[in-house]
Amino acid sequence: MIRLFKHYIPYAVLLLGLLDVVLLMVAAELGWIVRAAQIDMLVEPIGNRVPQLLSFAASLELAMIAVGVYGAESLQSLRFAAARLLVAISLGVIVLALLFFLVPAITFWRSNLLYAMGFATVLLLLLRILAGKTLGGQVFKRRVVVLGAGARAARLKALSRTPGAAFVVVGYVAMVEAKQVIPEAIARDAIHNLADHVVLLNASEVVLALEERRNALPLKDLLRIKTTGVHVNELSTFLERETGRVDLDTVNPSWLIFSDGFSSGRAFSSMFKRLFDVTVSLVLLVLMLPLLVLAAAAIKVDSRGPVFYRQRRIGLYSLGFDIVKLRSMRVDAEVAGTAVWAEKDDPRITRVGRVLRKLRIDELPQCWSVLKGEMSFVGPRPERPQFVEDLEQQLPYYAERHMVKPGITGWAQINYPYGASIEDARQKLEYDLYYAKNYSPFLDLLILLQTVRVVIWPEGAR
Template sequence: MIRLFKHYIPYAVLLLGIVDFALLLVAAEAGWRIKLWQIDTLAEPIRTRLPQLLSFAIALECALIAVGAYGDEALQSLRFAAARLLVAVSLGVILISLMFFLFPELTLWRSNSAYAMGLAIFLLILVRALFGRVLGGESFKRRVLVLGAGARASRIAALARQPGSGFVVVGYVAMNEGPQLVPEAIDRRAIESLGDHVVQLSASEVVLALDERRNALPLKDLLRIKTTGVHVNEISTFLERETGRVDLDSVNPSWLIFSDGFSSGRRLSSMAKRVFDLAASLLLLVVAAPVILVTAVLVKLESQGPAFFRQQRVGLYGQNFWIPKLRSMKQNAEAPGTAVWAEKDDPRITRIGRVIRKIRVDELPQVWSVLKGEMSFVGPRPERPQFVAELEKDLSFYAERHMVKPGITGWAQINYPYGASLEDARHKLEYDLYYAKNYTPFLDMLILLQTVRVLIWPDGAR
């Protein structure tokens, strides 16, 4: 993987993204020339239409990211990839139409765009048909040697077997740190030189996965491996990179303290984030006002009680605030002073409520909290004080998620379905810690784009 702006991106995904962008430029140029050929006009130098070509390619590339065209399933299955590409192009049509309405001089003519869209679909599917197996195969996977044969090493083995894994384990070395759970592991005493062993296996990375590190840390071996040019990682950093979350089973306070992340030099990024929140919330409130009003009328007609309600949540630095929502449950669904997790097929949810929860319309009034500065568009989902009090007792590092402003969407929301249990809260916390640790405007942009995928395919909404 390569790290861009503190976020890990697989090499195969990055390469495919670059190739896609180049093909989109080719499709846009071809669409332009087809139209000129039809009207029997000579083409001017390409620099004269570069803004139009770029606007087409950028709009389609954003749509590809938004619908999940670079996810594991899209790299593994051509049928899945083709379906996502068709949705992406449909979304691209909407984006380009909007751009044509706002900035007609910066976009292709409608006929040019139609030709370019058709060519784009053909080229994008073709490149996946020709190179999909290579991109999703072992050619781009790192060769990893695991030092350890216990529970942590077996977790790496399970992760390597998952579809879309970005690495392949070339061997395990039992370091005599405890019970051996990986039967194929080679005893360290049977290896004369661990450095030579790494070279013989053509390993590109060594991961330290010891269950018990006391008196077992092989410093001389690690130094020799490091000086051969092979990357050495410990399991917490390795799992963060491979899973996109901070693994609570392996992490400890010292790793959080000394690892890269939680940078305080975010003043400019925070200012830019706030400016975006202000501008976007004002625009969205104006655009979404009719939707909110119509939904409020429907809620009011279906069941007794107010269409809107306020709920207390825990925000930045643990401060409580109130968020407005459209009511999706029956009136008095909870006893006063109590908080109950929403369940699958929750009987408290009304018919209108089930629909608006699926498409997230019930959360639109929260844009008002973004405008006030209590929330951001992107950040950890704010929880209710009663839940926070319980989770802080049961989950280590839960309070650290409140070191960033809560959001309407976030890294946990796009990577993990809605959960209503302690185990679900634990998994979501791992994603929230990753976001808090690695926050950049680039990560915010990725989250906002991929939120479209969650809206189109609303798995897990309750």
């Protein structure tokens, strides 16, 4: 993987993205040439069309990222990739058609877009047919040697077998485990020189997965391995990189303290985030006003009760604030104000409310909270005080998620389906901690783009 702005991206995904950008520019140029030939127009040098080519490639590339074209499923399944590509190209061309009215100088005519869209579809699908198995296969996977043969090593073994895994384990070395669960592991005593063993396996990384590290770290072995040029990592850091989560089963306070990250308070990042929040919330509140009026009318017709409702949530530094949402449940959804987890196909949700939740329209009034500075567009979802009190007692490090401003969408929301249990809260906490630890404007942009995928395919929305 390569680290861009503190976020890891698999080499296969990065290479595929770069090739896609090149092919999109080729498709845009072919579309221009074909249309020019139809109307007998002289084809000028390509240098005169650079802004148009870039706007086409950038718009479609962003749309592809937004709908999940580079997800693990797309690398494993051509059918899945083709479906996402068609949606992305259609979405990108719609954006370009709108851009034509706003800034016509940097985009093609709509007639050019039709041809460019066709060429882009063919070229991108052809690339995935020719290179799909290679991109999702062993070629781009890092070769890893695991020091350990216990339960932690077994976790790495299972992770390496999941679809889209970016590494393959080429060897296990049993150290001092009381209970060995990896039968193929080689005992450390049977290896004369561990550094030579790692080099012979052509490994690019060694992961330390010992069950007990106290007085058990093989420091001489690790030093010799490091000096051969092989990267040495410990389990918590490795899992964070591979899963995009802070693994609660392996982390400890010292790792959180001494590992890099948790820099969201830096002046530039905070200023950029606040400027973005204010600008976009104002624009959305203005543009979405007609939609909010229609939604409010539908709510009043569908069920009795107010259109909006306020609910207390816990925000930055564990301070409480009220969020405003469009009402999607019956007015008697909670008796005496007692907080209740939402359920799948929750009977308390109204007919209109179900549609509003599926499309995330009920969240739009929260732009007011963003404008006031109580929330951000991107961040951990704020929970209710009753839930927070319980979760802080049952989940380690839960309070640390309140060290960043809560958001309308977040890293957990785009990576984990809606859940309403302690175990779901634990999984989402791991994503929230990753976001708090690795925040950057780049990660915010990635989350905002992929929120489009969640809206189009609202899996688990309640």
